[in-house]
Amino acid sequence: MAGVITASEPSWIAPFTGLSPRGFGKLMTVVRREVSDEPRRGRPWSLTLEDRVLLVAAYWRTNLTLRQLAPLFGVSKSAADRIIDHLGPQLALQPRRRFRKDAVLIVDGTLVPTRDHTVAEQSKNYRYSTNHQVVIDADTQLVVVVGRPLPGNRNDCKVWEESGAKDAVGKTMTIADGGYPGTDLVMPHRRRKGEELADWQQTHNKSHKRVRARVEHVFARMKCWKILRDCRLKGDGVHHAMLGIARLHNLDLAG
Known part of the structure; x- marks a missing residue:
């Protein structure tokens, strides 16, 4: 099943992430560093890492149901669900631990x-x-x-x-x-x-x-x-969504 939305087409990035293609590239550099050491078990992902990140952002941005969102990326509903559960915490903002004295x-x-x-x-x-x-x-x-x-x-x-x-x-x-x-x-x-x-x-x-x-x-x-x-997310899902959106907001604001 072929998807409609893909990160390989820059025109899809801004509407679903709020980032420019350059900002999305910076995000991907960080994400690759954080997930590169994870062991690969089971079936490989059907989408590239860039498309998976875009899928999570599109879910947060549009709040479409997974039955509506999955066909846009050419994956099943269960695959989209696994992608969101796996990558949502990876996109979370890390709290700043040090502040300037005059902050x-x-x-x-x-x-x-x-x-x-x-x-x-x-x-x-x-x-x-x-x-x-x-x-x-x-x-x-x-x-x-x-x-x-x-x-x-x-x-x-x-x-x-x-x-x-x-x-x-x-x-x-x-x-x-x-x-x-x-x-x-x-x-x-x-x-x-x-x-x-x-x-x-x-x-x-x-x-x-x-x-x-x-x-x-x-x-x-x-x-x-x-x-x-x-x-609609359960458990820590709402927390991960808020942290992920905060991180994307910071990237957009920092240019």
């Missing part, structure tokens, strides 16, 4: 509707969702840390600590919105009952809001990947 980070949580109810709970968007804490570099807007997903009915300050995002950031200065009380994060000033904010506090809040808006811009770009609007 400023921004954190915010986003809800991803997730059909696997063992990892999701009904949340404020009225759907079963998982809460993902995403940390970006304020200067570059690159994603540096993505916490493990937790049920979407938990508030951000709790997920910040339990997802591993807090430990990954360490003592690096991190900005957040007002939903993280009781943490060491830099939040906007709140007006107490019967009092007004001082002029300097209002000025600080305006500056804080402008800087923190950068993480919202990152979410807007990442939510173009339709799997983050309705994830």
Whole structure:
């Protein structure tokens, strides 16, 4: 069965990965290094490594069912499923372990509707969702840390600590919105009952809001990947999808 979509045709790369052919080449260089030492057991893959990476990206980008996606690459539904399970974790973003002394980070949580109810709970968007804490570099807007997903009915300050995002950031200065009380994060000033904010506090809040808006811009770009609007993957699948999309976002942003 011949496929329609292939990485050998550069025109298919940008629509399904968000990367230029050059950026896709950089991604493939890293992926080849990470999977080259794996022992080959059983039947060989029916697609080249480039096409397998493109298939995973196309699945994340379009959120087509495997029955719809597999014929586009000329493989069976089960083969497409195995490719996604195998390569999804390989494309995951590795959290940054060191930060500049003067680095400023921004954190915010986003809800991803997730059909696997063992990892999701009904949340404020009225759907079963998982809460993902995403940390970006304020200067570059690159994603540096993505916490493990937790049920979407938990508030951000709790997920910040339990997802591993807090430990990954360490003592690096991190900005957040007002939903993280009781943490060491830099939040906007709140007006107490019967009092007004001082002029300097209002000025600080305006500056804080402008800087923190950068993480919202990152979410807007990442939510173009339709799997983050309705994830059918089970177990760690939603986590791998978020990490993989973050990695592709960074490659696209870095040019």
